[in-house]
Amino acid sequence: MVRFSRVALAYPDSRGRPGAEVLRDISFTLGEGSFTWIIGPSGAGKTSLLRLMHAALRPTAGEVELLGIPISRARRSDLPPLRRRVGVVHQEFRLLNHLSAWDNVALPLRLAGIAESTIRSDVAELLDWIGLDDKAERRPEELSGGEQQRLTLARAIVTRPALLVADEPTSELDARQARRTLALLLEMNRQGTTVVVATHSEDLPERHPSRTLVLEGGRIISDG
Numbered sequence: 001m002v003r004f005s006r007v008a009l010a011y012p013d014s015r016g017r018p019g020a021e022v023l024r025d026i027s028f029t030l031g032e033g034s035f036t037w038i039i040g041p042s043g044a045g046k047t048s049l050l051r052l053m054h055a056a057l058r059p060t061a062g063e064v065e066l067l068g069i070p071i072s073r074a075r076r077s078d079l080p081p082l083r084r085r086v087g088v089v090h091q092e093f094r095l096l097n098h099l100s101a102w103d104n105v106a107l108p109l110r111l112a113g114i115a116e117s118t119i120r121s122d123v124a125e126l127l128d129w130i131g132l133d134d135k136a137e138r139r140p141e142e143l144s145g146g147e148q149q150r151l152t153l154a155r156a157i158v159t160r161p162a163l164l165v166a167d168e169p170t171s172e173l174d175a176r177q178a179r180r181t182l183a184l185l186l187e188m189n190r191q192g193t194t195v196v197v198a199t200h201s202e203d204l205p206e207r208h209p210s211r212t213l214v215l216e217g218g219r220i221i222s223d224g
């Protein structure tokens with residue numbers, strides 16, 4: 001499902017040349033239907049690792065294989081259909097401010113050409129689950145940080161992706177909402193989605209012990 005083989009990543013410097021490596025010698029395989037935590041101090045490389053996992057970046061060295069496709073050798077045209085099978089909860093939300101909460105969640109289904117009747121029931125069910133059914137017509141900037149974060153999760157899972165990559169999905173949530181988000185991630189996982197979650201929370205991995213990759217200084221220092 002996800003295979004990293006001796007991966008390194010360097011962001012380009014101001015002249016477009018590769019800068020210092022922020023990930024080094026990363027190798028692991030995540031099986032289909034698995035649930036994995038990614039933890040590590042700020043700046044360890046968690047977001048960078050996740051960017052490789054949703055094909056936002058190609059590795060500078062080594063290979064990332066996603067859903068059977070080797071990213072460094074993939075053609076540019078292979079990437080959009082691959083990305084559509086990966087749900088992403090971005091740390092900085094990336095909601096569309098000119099659309100309502102409802103339309104933000106409906107958008108990935110509309111882009112996938114799903115019938116409006118199906119969209120209506122799927123979006124309603126998810127907005128209800130995340131507790132935003134009464135705010136469906138609001139625009140993201142009219143919602144609190146925690147509400148925007150829950151909306152971001154709803155948008156990431158509404159297409160029932162094969163792989164869900166979530167970067168700090170509970171950072172803005174109170175304890176009760178964080179537990180609800182975890183329950184939603186676990187339900188997705190129970191239905192077959194491979195789930196990867198980067199978090200600073202110590203509480204969530206304790207609530208659901210699972211494989212944990214610990215990153216420090218761009219390397220995996222523990223995998224278990």
Ligand SMILES: Nc1ncnc2c1ncn2[C@@H]1O[C@H](COP(=O)(O)OP(=O)(O)OP(=O)(O)O)[C@@H](O)[C@H]1O
Binds near residue numbers: 011043049
């Ligand atoms: N777009 C970028 N261009 C250049 N360097 C970057 C970029 N994004 C991240 N970095 C650098 O890569 C390293 C890892 O950053 P990353 O955001 O992946 O860490 P993180 O573990 O997710 O941190 P945090 O927990 O604070 O979100 C840091 O040194 C950071 O400064």
